[in-house]
Amino acid sequence: MAEVIVSLLLLLGGVFILIGSIGMNRMPDFFMRLHGPTKATTLGMAGVLIASIVYFSAIVNEPSAKEILISIFLLITAPISGYMLIKTAIHHKLKAHKGTKGVENIEED
Numbered sequence: 001m002a003e004v005i006v007s008l009l010l011l012l013g014g015v016f017i018l019i020g021s022i023g024m025n026r027m028p029d030f031f032m033r034l035h036g037p038t039k040a041t042t043l044g045m046a047g048v049l050i051a052s053i054v055y056f057s058a059i060v061n062e063p064s065a066k067e068i069l070i071s072i073f074l075l076i077t078a079p080i081s082g083y084m085l086i087k088t089a090i091h092h093k094l095k096a097h098k099g100t101k102g103v104e105n106i107e108e109d
Contacts, residue, residue: 002058006051013047016040029097030089038082045074 020040027033049071056064 002054006055006059009047009051009054013044013049013051016044016047018044020044029100030094031086031096031100034082034085038078042074042078046071049074 017040020036020043022036023040024033024036027036049067053064053067056062056067
């Protein structure tokens with residue numbers, strides 16, 4: 001049963017990583033491209049890490065503190081790095097695609 005759960009979590013994580021990568025490639029501007037790695041890819045990596053936790057807990061019978069620490073680090077750093085990249089793009093006055101929402105909320109210097 002653990003093998004089935006691990007397989008489904010790996011498949012789900014791989015699908016989210018693929019969707020995030022395709023989204024990063026296909027979006028028209030920097031602001032939209034940032035959603036791929038910060039949203040979908042973070043969920044994909046969480047799926048892979050949960051699969052690793054289940055595998056090492058159920059099959060190998062070892063505690064999986066490393067995967068928990070990696071998950072916490074990933075969930076903390078991905079939003080912060082995305083925020084810093086957006087602030088840098090706004091500071092450098094990158095042009096947004098006409099379909100990008102929220103551009104009118106950017107404050108002028």
